[in-house]
Amino acid sequence: MSAVSESQDIEQATAAIEQATAAIQQPDNKTRRYDRQLRLWAASGQNALEASRILVLSSSATATAVLKNLVLPGIGHFTILDSAVTSPADAGNNFFLAGPSSIGKPRAHEAVPLLRELNDSVEGEAVVKDVRELLKTDEGRAFVSGFSLVIAHNLRKDTLDELSKLLWADHSNPPLIAVRSAGFLAEFFIQYHERCVAQPHTDDNVPSLRIIRPFPALSKWASELDFDKLDPTEHGHVPFVIILVRAVEDWKKTHDGKLPSTTPERKAFKEQIAAMRKKIDEENFDEAEAQVWRIWRDPPVPGAIQSLFSLAPPSDSPNAVFHALLQTLNAFVAAPDGPGCLPLSGALPDMRTDTESYVRLQTVYKDWAAVEKAKFKELLQKGFPDLAPTISDEEIDTFVKNAHHVRVLRGRRWSEWDADKEALASSLTISPRETAAHLGLAALSALLNKAPGKRCRTGTSDHASRGCVADGSTVTVDGLRAEVQQLVGQDIELPEDVDTAIGEIARAPTADLPNTAAFLGGMVAQEAIKMITKQYVPVNGYCVIDMVDMWTGTVGGQ
Amino acid sequence: MATAAVLSNGNAADWADRYYHVDQILDRPGPRTDPSFLAGEEVKKFLREKSKILVIGAGGLGCEILANLALSGFKDIHVIDMDTIDISNLNRQFLFRPKDVGQPKAIVAAEFIMNRVPGVKVTPYFGKIQDKDDDYYMQFNLVICGLDSVEARRWINATLVNMVDPEEPESLKPLIDGGTEGFKGQARVILPTVTSCYECSLDMLNKPTTFPICTIANTPRLPEHCIEWASVLEWPRVFKDKKMDTDDPEHIGWLYKTALARAKEFKIEGVTWSLTQGVVKNIIPAIASTNAIIAASCCNEAFKIATSSAAYLNNYFMLIGTDGVYSFTFEHQKRDDCPVCGGQALDITISKEWTVERLIEMLVERQDVQVKKPSMATSTKQIYFQAPPQLEALTRPNLEKKVSSLVDDGDYITVTASTLPFDLTLRVQYT
Numbered sequence: 001m002s003a004v005s006e007s008q009d010i011e012q013a014t015a016a017i018e019q020a021t022a023a024i025q026q027p028d029n030k031t032r033r034y035d036r037q038l039r040l041w042a043a044s045g046q047n048a049l050e051a052s053r054i055l056v057l058s059s060s061a062t063a064t065a066v067l068k069n070l071v072l073p074g075i076g077h078f079t080i081l082d083s084a085v086t087s088p089a090d091a092g093n094n095f096f097l098a099g100p101s102s103i104g105k106p107r108a109h110e111a112v113p114l115l116r117e118l119n120d121s122v123e124g125e126a127v128v129k130d131v132r133e134l135l136k137t138d139e140g141r142a143f144v145s146g147f148s149l150v151i152a153h154n155l156r157k158d159t160l161d162e163l164s165k166l167l168w169a170d171h172s173n174p175p176l177i178a179v180r181s182a183g184f185l186a187e188f189f190i191q192y193h194e195r196c197v198a199q200p201h202t203d204d205n206v207p208s209l210r211i212i213r214p215f216p217a218l219s220k221w222a223s224e225l226d227f228d229k230l231d232p233t234e235h236g237h238v239p240f241v242i243i244l245v246r247a248v249e250d251w252k253k254t255h256d257g258k259l260p261s262t263t264p265e266r267k268a269f270k271e272q273i274a275a276m277r278k279k280i281d282e283e284n285f286d287e288a289e290a291q292v293w294r295i296w297r298d299p300p301v302p303g304a305i306q307s308l309f310s311l312a313p314p315s316d317s318p319n320a321v322f323h324a325l326l327q328t329l330n331a332f333v334a335a336p337d338g339p340g341c342l343p344l345s346g347a348l349p350d351m352r353t354d355t356e357s358y359v360r361l362q363t364v365y366k367d368w369a370a371v372e373k374a375k376f377k378e379l380l381q382k383g384f385p386d387l388a389p390t391i392s393d394e395e396i397d398t399f400v401k402n403a404h405h406v407r408v409l410r411g412r413r414w415s416e417w418d419a420d421k422e423a424l425a426s427s428l429t430i431s432p433r434e435t436a437a438h439l440g441l442a443a444l445s446a447l448l449n450k451a452p453g454k455r456c457r458t459g460t461s462d463h464a465s466r467g468c469v470a471d472g473s474t475v476t477v478d479g480l481r482a483e484v485q486q487l488v489g490q491d492i493e494l495p496e497d498v499d500t501a502i503g504e505i506a507r508a509p510t511a512d513l514p515n516t517a518a519f520l521g522g523m524v525a526q527e528a529i530k531m532i533t534k535q536y537v538p539v540n541g542y543c544v545i546d547m548v549d550m551w552t553g554t555v556g557g558q
Numbered sequence: 559m560a561t562a563a564v565l566s567n568g569n570a571a572d573w574a575d576r577y578y579h580v581d582q583i584l585d586r587p588g589p590r591t592d593p594s595f596l597a598g599e600e601v602k603k604f605l606r607e608k609s610k611i612l613v614i615g616a617g618g619l620g621c622e623i624l625a626n627l628a629l630s631g632f633k634d635i636h637v638i639d640m641d642t643i644d645i646s647n648l649n650r651q652f653l654f655r656p657k658d659v660g661q662p663k664a665i666v667a668a669e670f671i672m673n674r675v676p677g678v679k680v681t682p683y684f685g686k687i688q689d690k691d692d693d694y695y696m697q698f699n700l701v702i703c704g705l706d707s708v709e710a711r712r713w714i715n716a717t718l719v720n721m722v723d724p725e726e727p728e729s730l731k732p733l734i735d736g737g738t739e740g741f742k743g744q745a746r747v748i749l750p751t752v753t754s755c756y757e758c759s760l761d762m763l764n765k766p767t768t769f770p771i772c773t774i775a776n777t778p779r780l781p782e783h784c785i786e787w788a789s790v791l792e793w794p795r796v797f798k799d800k801k802m803d804t805d806d807p808e809h810i811g812w813l814y815k816t817a818l819a820r821a822k823e824f825k826i827e828g829v830t831w832s833l834t835q836g837v838v839k840n841i842i843p844a845i846a847s848t849n850a851i852i853a854a855s856c857c858n859e860a861f862k863i864a865t866s867s868a869a870y871l872n873n874y875f876m877l878i879g880t881d882g883v884y885s886f887t888f889e890h891q892k893r894d895d896c897p898v899c900g901g902q903a904l905d906i907t908i909s910k911e912w913t914v915e916r917l918i919e920m921l922v923e924r925q926d927v928q929v930k931k932p933s934m935a936t937s938t939k940q941i942y943f944q945a946p947p948q949l950e951a952l953t954r955p956n957l958e959k960k961v962s963s964l965v966d967d968g969d970y971i972t973v974t975a976s977t978l979p980f981d982l983t984l985r986v987q988y989t
Contacts, residue, residue, distance in 0.1 A: 026807040027831055035646045039836065039843040040740050061579075061629075065850065072649055072846040089578030095625050099676050100573050118652055183583060184858075184868060202881045237777075350780050355824045358779040503589035508582035514629035515858035518622065522850030526741065526879050529847065536741065537881045547858050548590050550745075550871040552885040 030121075037073050040201075044394075045533035046074065050121075052532045053077040055144065055174075057131050057152040057163075059084070059111040061512045062181055064096035065521025066151055067115050070528060077123040078115070079147070082108040083130040093514050132159050141166055145173045149528055153179045153520075154512070157449035164191055164414040171316045175531055178414050179524055180441045182472075183508030184547040185501060186520050187441050189556075190527055190539055191414045194314060196322035197407040198399050199535040206349045207404040211244045211294050212259060213341055215368045221361075222246040227276060235278045239353040239361050240288040247273050247288070248295060259295065266296065283352040300341035301333055308408055309333075324387050325399045326406070328380040332372075335379065342403045343372040373400055409540050410558050417542075417556040418442055421489045427555050428488060432497040434553035437544045440501035443483030444509060447475050472509030477502055504548065516547055523552075572677060577602070580631055583867050595866040605631045609864050612698040613637040614687055614714060616663040618844050619704025619736050621653045622853030624667055627702075628675040630861045635671075636681045636698070638690070639664040644805070650846040687714055692721050695731065700863060702856050703735045706842065708763065708928070709977055711735060715748065715756035716898045716979040722751045734859050736852040740843040741879035743852040746890070747859050747871045750899065754873060754890040757898035761926040766840070781821055781828035785837040788816035804839045813838060851877060897927075903970055903983040908961065910988045914942055915957040921973065927982065932975045936965055944975070962988055 031038065038046060052075045056063050059082045067078055084090075086102040094111070102110040108126035116124040134140030144150065150167060152160060160178055167173045168191065176191040210218065222245035227235065251260060251269055260269040270289060277285045301309075309330040313323035332338055346369030348362050377396060381388045399406065417423060427435040451474040480502040484494060523543065530536040541557025577584075584605075586597050595601070611632050613623050616639035627635055641663050643654045653670040654663070664682035671680045683690075687710055695701070695717060705711050715733065723729040733748040735756060748755050773779070774786045793802050793813065803809050814834040821829040835841060855875055862870045874890045877883070895902045904927075908917060914934070921927050934941040941964055942956050943949040956964065965971060965986050973982040 026811060029645060031832075032645045033648050035649075035832065035835075036841070036844040037649055038832070039841065040845065068652060069846040069850050072652055074649075087578075088573050088575035091573070092576035093579045093629055095629060095674065099674065103573075117655070119648075120656075184588070200881065353779070354777045355779055355826070358777075359825045500589045507586055507588045508579075511579040511582040513579055513583065514626050515854045515861060518626050518850055518854035519858070522847040522852075522854060523879075523883065525850070526845075526847035527883075529845075536879075539882045543883050547855070548588065548862075548868045549887065550855060550858070550875045551887045552877070552883055554882060 034074065041529070041533050041535050044398075045529075045535050048533045049074055049529065050076050052148040053079075053146075054528065055079050055081060055147040055150045057081050057150070057155055059094075059096075059107045059126075060090070060153050061094040061514060061517035062179060062520050062524075063151070063153045064094055064111050064115060065517045066153070066179070066524045066528070067111075067521075068096065068118060069521055069525030071115050071118045071122045071124070073529065074119055074121055075532070077125070079125045079127055080108040080112060081127045081129060081131055081134070081144075082106075083128055084108075086110055093512055093517070095514075131155070131163070135159070135162050135166065145170070147174050149174050149177070149531060151177045151179065151524060151528065154181065157445040160445075161415060167191065168193075168413045171314065172318050176414065177524055177527060177531075179520060180445060181512060181516050181520055182441065182444055182505045183511045183513060184516060185437050185441060185504055186516055186545040186547070187438055187542050188520065188524050188527070188539075189414050189542045190411065190531065192409070192411040192531070192538075194317060194319055194411070195407075195409040195531070195534075195538055196319045197409070197534055197537055198322065198325075198395075199402055200405055200407050200537050201535060202407075202537060203405045206347045207345050208298050208342065209241055209294060209348070209365075210339075210341075210344060211241065212248055212298050213300075213339055214245050214249075215339065215344065215371075217364045217368060218242075218245055219249075221364065223249055232278060236282045236284060237352070237354040237357055238284055239351050239357055240284050240291055241348075241351070241361065243273065243276065243285065243288040244291065244295065247276065266292075269295075287352055302342075302404055305329075305342070305404065305406070308406070311408060321387060321391055321395065322399075322408075324380065324384040324391070325396070326408075328376060328383055329399075329403055331379045331383060332376050335375070338375060339372070343376050343400050344369040345401050345404070346370075347401070369400075373397070376400060407537055409538065411540060412558060415442075418487060421487070423556070424488045425492050428492070428495065428498075431553060431555050432495045433500075433546070433551075434544045434555045436495065436497035436501040437546055438542050438555055439484045439487055439498065440480060440505045441544075442487060443480045443502065444475060444505050446483045447479050448472065448509070450474070475506055475509035477506045480506060501546075504546075513547075516545075519545065519547065572606075577631060584865060588868055590869050592866055592869065597867075601865050601867070602631070605861075605865055606633050609699045610634045610636070610697060611860060611864075612695070612701045613704070614701065614710070615639055615704040615706075616651075616653075616667040616682070617641065617647065617704065617706065618650045618738065618846075618849040619853045619856070620663070621651045621667055622850055623702055623704050623736075623857055624653070624671050624680065625675075626854055626857035627860065628671050628678040628680075630857060632860075632864070633678050634681075635678065636683065637664050637668055638683045638685065638687055639667075640684065640686045650844055650849055652846065692717070695721060696729065698731060700860050701731055701733050702860055703733065704853060704856070705735075705737070708760075711756050712760075712898075713979040715750075718748075719750040719755055719899045720980075732863050734856045734863075736856040738844060738848045738852050740845070741848055742877060743848050744874065744876045745852050745855040745859065745871070746874045747863070748873070754892040755896060755899040758893040758896045758900070759874075759890055760928055763925065763928075765925060778820065778824055778826060781817070781826055781830075781833055782837050784817040784821040784824070784826055784829055785813065785834050787820055788813045788834075789838045792816050802838075804835070810835050810838070848877075848879065851879075897982040898980055903985040905985050905987065907987045907989055910960065910962040912961050913958055914961055914964070917961050918942070918957075929973065929975045929982070930977050932973045932978070932982075934971050934973050936969060936971055939964065941965070941971065961986065 034046060054070060054075055056067055059080045084107045086097055086105055086107045088103055090107060091097050091100050091103050096111045096114040098110060106128045108128055112124045112126040164176055167176045171193050177188055179188040222242045260266045270292060273288055308326055332343055346366050348365050484498055527538050530538040539554055541554050543554050545552050584601050587595050609632060611627060613620055616637050643658045643661055643663055645659055647654060653667045658666045662684035664684045668680035668682035671678060703711060718731050718733050721729055730750055736745045737743060769783055769786050774783050778784050814831050817834055818829045859871050862868045872889050875887050877885045894900045895904045897904060918932060921929050921932050931944045933943045940953050942953045967988050969986060971984040971986060973984060
């Protein structure tokens, strides 16, 4: 309680503020700057971002838009690899070039300082080289493989193919995000072997409260509580968890130790809870009735987690720790002296009760979660004696707390899907507009690869590539259609969505529109952040975007 | 040919090929372009020389919107924002630097855009949208909102709906609205009086977390309860009428310390500076990437509407980026009983026994009404008025009276409130 008396005046009160805050420092500048994002990915996510080094191929409008959204939240380092010279068109659509004064100068050099000024703590570098040349040397390949993540925008198809093969060759190589856009259509693909997500943030609900599998302290509390002896206030403050544990226990006594399962049984069970009320308006009993689903739906292991147990860990996976934790989780569930279910998370939702009961219940849950975590660690030590000592307590903690919804994603190499005619044709039936947009963009990159079509302005002869743009003059609706047909197979009839997609692409085959670039900039940076922080769940497959009808979709995932 | 024509328009800032990318769209239609689209010089001239667009908000979305519009070819942009720059804005509001902290957002953002994108005029207004009248809003072709306030959105929405004169097609100003929260966001196109408006969808908003006062006062369980105790109960008790400033670190410090002491007393863990600030300022997580996505989608709609180069969003795009990328595009339906654009009274059915006070409570609770401190009257009598004090005192006895003793079955009540930018008409029926 505050010691301040009620009669003090404003001056005294202000002095009280100063006194109070003297000892309490507000957070430092860095924490304040990143406050709005730390509320999402916390210090652990921020540390991962700050340790990351990102390579971006191209400094197109889209590429700099992606980088902007990575520099702002504070990645450690970025390198732009781009041999292009700023064209008048670049100066018109790219916010991170200095307008007409950048024309004729190396694009990457012009972009890097304007991106760096967004955040002093981020390092940035421009490498004015052609990626094709770089990929020819061991040194160049090692350079590319040395980053945490590689992002490429509208890279030539054959170069992208070479790059994706290089990065795919070794599990320890960085993931690749391949981005393609033309006018209102765009897509990106994340190439990874495997992503293990310990903090997916996909489920806000508190996991199992162990109502049907009570641990000793919980069971003891519920069974020893004499509801009849409680005064009305106490009765109205019994936490719903205790009410439910007790109700289950009482039910089982009269039903051969079985839980209510049929509809009439469940109805009877709810009536049993209602009968425990002393008054009609006891809010804790309202809650118990509202939370009764926790009894019907509480599998020992959620199906999605169970299926991860049978996942063979890849031999050279950099995710060995995660797989060790996953196998330990399986061992924990199977252990004869264990609870036969996932370890307790220790979290407790808020509920109608008094402070004392709540704090007591919280302690009971926390203590038991610690007991099960110790058991988990023991199994980890036993199963993985070499690995266990290298795993931090925090890592184990995070894993156990999220054990009910951790995720493992398996991916494939960029363009692998495009070689699978059957899969493409089937996807074209299931998700016609999304698949059509993907095929259209794949067809475009195939066409541009064959003949980019160049248009150069006159009077700029001092540099070979100055003022030249790939204008896509070789791109026609018929050409695109033929490429699409080749991808899916000649005997497949193309739906109308294909005409819509290729018509839109033929209209603006080389347009890097400011709004499409900005949209992609947000999308791709967001996925990059998920990949780096290992929080939230990244896209699996091609994320396709249509900015005419304004939709997004995912196709070609595993 | 296209570029030469633009140059000859005499706009010195336009260099050849400046709009190489955008012109691919404006020089020819796509498969889904409306036949009324006139590809070529006319549409470029309209976009670059004639159109005038208003951006409301120069924050997370606003900074992005301004940059996108400028690059898309809008050259006469106005921006309104009443805020100044805070250090916590710098993780996403990319037109601001540490040296700008404390400066008005609208002014700094406008200057930045004009420096970076030649030939674009951005006119800032550092103040409230409510300062401006219909004549001001009438000058624009389009309005884009990047706001974090429900109240401001309701105001501009009601203003633009009321401005529509069926005789004057120019009086219909498309309103494009964006909003984000963490990895989630939405963008929508509102054609006032034609499509569903902001007020029509008020019930889609998440209900803000509120804690019952008895929990805060008597049975705190969560750290949030202790923080609410410090801010809602202790602050006014200790400091009387002194206004709490949630941007003042000393005030937050006092609340933090006070909440921490209470938490210790009750053995509650988890009160931190960050949580204290989050609870008292109702902080919503915000990141650059989500803002970029939503702002881009708003500007893309503005571009399509201004040029007719492609069909525009009909009418709601919702994005959830936590688990892969999930989005949902749908047509939100207009509500016939929408108090702003529906024209019909809102039907409510209540018990004959209900008091006026109970009715007020219901209105405050309702997600599709969202009113604070409403005043009520029928066409012939005053039911209850929150202000001025004399009128409040005069009508206060009515609070305990039954609504049915003051209003006949099927009769109308007009509800007004300072937070409500329109009059809400209720048609009362009794069970």
